[in-house]
Amino acid sequence: xxxxxxxxxxxxxxxxxxxxxxxxxxxxxxxxxxxxxxxxxxxxxxxxxxxxxxxxxxxxxxxxxxxxxxxxxxxxxxxxxxxxxxxxxxxxxxxxxxxxxxxxxxxxxxxxxxxxxxxxxxxxxxxxxxxxxxxxxxxxxxxxxxxxxxxxxxxxxxxxxxxxxxxxxxxxxxxxxxxxxxxxxxxxxxxxxxxxxxxxxxxxxxxxxxxxxxxxxxxxxxxxxxxxxxxxxxxxxxxxxxxxxxxxxxxxxxxxxxxxxxxxxxxxxxxxxxxxxxxxxxxxxxxxxxxxxx
Amino acid sequence: xxxxxxxxxxxxxxxxxxxxxxxxxxxxxxxxxxxxxxxxxxxxxxxxxxxxxxxxxxxxxxxxxxxxxxxxxxxxxxxxxxxxxxxxxxxxxxxxxxxxxxxxxxxxxxxxxxxxxxxxxxxxxxxxxxxxxxxxxxxxxxxxxxxxxxxxxxxxxxxxxxxxxxxxxxxxxxxxxxxxxxxxxxxxxxxxxxxxxxxxxxxxxxxxxxxxxxxxxxxxxxxxxxxxxxxxxxxxxxxxxxxxxxxxxxxxxxxxxxxxxxxxxxxxxxxxxxxxxxxxxxxxxxxxxxxxxxxxxxxxxxxxxxx
Numbered sequence: 001x002x003x004x005x006x007x008x009x010x011x012x013x014x015x016x017x018x019x020x021x022x023x024x025x026x027x028x029x030x031x032x033x034x035x036x037x038x039x040x041x042x043x044x045x046x047x048x049x050x051x052x053x054x055x056x057x058x059x060x061x062x063x064x065x066x067x068x069x070x071x072x073x074x075x076x077x078x079x080x081x082x083x084x085x086x087x088x089x090x091x092x093x094x095x096x097x098x099x100x101x102x103x104x105x106x107x108x109x110x111x112x113x114x115x116x117x118x119x120x121x122x123x124x125x126x127x128x129x130x131x132x133x134x135x136x137x138x139x140x141x142x143x144x145x146x147x148x149x150x151x152x153x154x155x156x157x158x159x160x161x162x163x164x165x166x167x168x169x170x171x172x173x174x175x176x177x178x179x180x181x182x183x184x185x186x187x188x189x190x191x192x193x194x195x196x197x198x199x200x201x202x203x204x205x206x207x208x209x210x211x212x213x214x215x216x217x218x219x220x221x222x223x224x225x226x227x228x229x230x231x232x233x234x235x236x237x238x239x240x241x242x243x244x245x246x247x248x249x250x251x252x253x254x255x256x257x258x259x260x261x262x263x264x265x266x267x268x269x270x271x272x273x274x275x276x277x278x279x280x281x282x283x284x285x286x287x288x289x290x291x292x293x294x
Numbered sequence: 295x296x297x298x299x300x301x302x303x304x305x306x307x308x309x310x311x312x313x314x315x316x317x318x319x320x321x322x323x324x325x326x327x328x329x330x331x332x333x334x335x336x337x338x339x340x341x342x343x344x345x346x347x348x349x350x351x352x353x354x355x356x357x358x359x360x361x362x363x364x365x366x367x368x369x370x371x372x373x374x375x376x377x378x379x380x381x382x383x384x385x386x387x388x389x390x391x392x393x394x395x396x397x398x399x400x401x402x403x404x405x406x407x408x409x410x411x412x413x414x415x416x417x418x419x420x421x422x423x424x425x426x427x428x429x430x431x432x433x434x435x436x437x438x439x440x441x442x443x444x445x446x447x448x449x450x451x452x453x454x455x456x457x458x459x460x461x462x463x464x465x466x467x468x469x470x471x472x473x474x475x476x477x478x479x480x481x482x483x484x485x486x487x488x489x490x491x492x493x494x495x496x497x498x499x500x501x502x503x504x505x506x507x508x509x510x511x512x513x514x515x516x517x518x519x520x521x522x523x524x525x526x527x528x529x530x531x532x533x534x535x536x537x538x539x540x541x542x543x544x545x546x547x548x549x550x551x552x553x554x555x556x557x558x559x560x561x562x563x564x565x566x567x568x569x570x571x572x573x574x575x576x577x578x579x580x581x582x583x584x585x586x587x588x589x590x591x592x593x594x595x596x597x598x599x600x601x
């Protein structure tokens with residue numbers, strides 16, 4: 001049966017080549033950031049760094065790690081991400097479960113009430129005014145709260161529960177005198193490790209990569225998230241250590257500005273890239289669950 | 295009458311009170327949605343009022359459609375709408391890329407290459423927009439890697455970010471780079487679900503790979519494609535604020551200023567709350583109408599709407 005026609009062979013070869021090209025297109029920019037972060041700025045700007053790092057230096061990383069903003073940003077983002085994940089799970093998982101129960105009167109209405117907000121929102125300014133009227137401007141808690149519930153995640157959780165927990169299981173438990181609360185904590189939660197991981201990751205990554213919330217609602221530098229500082233360093237060219245008074249430091253910072261940019265990019269994406277291989281299957285799972293129409 | 299009331303009460307007790315815990319489960323998120331998503335809807339009225347923060351929403355005088363008029367007659371109104379639509383349209387044109395990527399990954403004969411391409415093309419999705427835009431501007435700056443390569447190939451350096459004609463391709467291209475792998479996952483799963491018997495039958499009949507892709511795979515994953523395309527069309531006017539704002543500079547503003555960035559600048563930087571709310575509302579209404587009509591069309595065509 002292993003008989004391949006000539007056109008199929010050609011097809012295989014072409015597909016493999018395109019596949020390798022796709023791989024390179026995605027991989028090379030990331031690889032380049034990595035090697036450029038170890039190379040001297042002059043080597044990078046003169047085009048010598050293409051495949052391997054040249055004139056290896058760790059000065060970029062030193063400058064980045066010495067920068068108090070990076071440390072502050074990391075600390076804040078860490079706190080925000082943990083907060084968002086916890087609040088997000090508390091809001092999403094119980095609600096997702098309740099809304100998956102067919103004997104829950106009113107679930108259709110509640111779902112519509114939620115889904116409507118995916119398609120129509122008050123917009124940036126009314127939301128800002130609301131936050132200001134609630135006296136929540138410039139508070140870390142606001143950054144956590146603004147990202148700690150998403151209807152999309154709720155729908156993913158709901159679909160998971162609807163597809164994995166048969167209604168008969170609950171009915172049997174109810175006959176034996178089990179309450180909804182006990183059933184949720186002693187049966188549903190232990191069976192839902194996968195979905196809890198997926199939802200936690202979604203909230204965590206959303207917060208880790210978010211900068212808009214900080215941009216809109218925070219005014220104090222010491223509360224900024226990592227992405228805000230990254231924007232300063234990467235895009236607004238307020239490079240590392242530019243606020244120093246030492247002219248030599250300033251000159252050096254200007255010289256290695258590019259190396260610093262690459263170093264800071266690596267510092268920012270490193271946690272994601274290190275964790276990614278372990279977490280990837282959960283993300284794929286999340287996409288798959290989300291794609292099944294509930 | 296009393297009997298009827300007692301039946302209703304019994305039914306209420308049976309269906310609602312019995313599951314009171316479930317309502318408790320929903321309550322926190324219900325309050326959240328009500329406060330943070332329906333709360334702002336109350337504030338939309340400032341689009342029709344001359345809002346001054348000191349006076350509050352309720353005490354600001356009504357001005358009717360003044361701010362809508364002001365926007366629609368302002369000199370850059372059509373430029374904003376055009377920029378938003380063109381950018382969205384370009385993004386929409388990239389819709390087939392994840393499908394092609396999924397087909398390529400699905401048909402790669404080498405197993406490890408297939409697996410690693412899938413997980414690696416998926417990875418950029420987890421790089422934040424800020425880092426990606428920072429890298430994009432660095433790569434395409436006059437001293438960046440792209441210009442180094444152009445120079446090696448004998449061309450002249452171009453400062454890409456400062457030219458309007460390169461801005462849209464860069465915006466869309468970087469989006470493709472970041473999200474194609476992520477979007478392909480769904481299609482890869484759909485392709486894996488295509489019945490192997492169909493392929494065997496077609497092979498026996500002498501169809502080659504390309505013919506099988508065209509006549510078996512594509513029709514099999516068509517429902518998935520249609521649903522995702524509908525979802526995508528519904529987002530035409532809600533193109534992202536973050537990326538456009540991050541990639542903007544004074545020299546490319548002519549193409550990079552879209553409605554959402556304009557709303558941010560007018561509202562939060564210049565304090566023109568009523569005008570920017572009106573512009574945002576105008577955008578949201580168009581978007582909402584788009585979603586509804588696209589959904590109607592899809593219900594007619596495929597028999598399945600989104601809700």
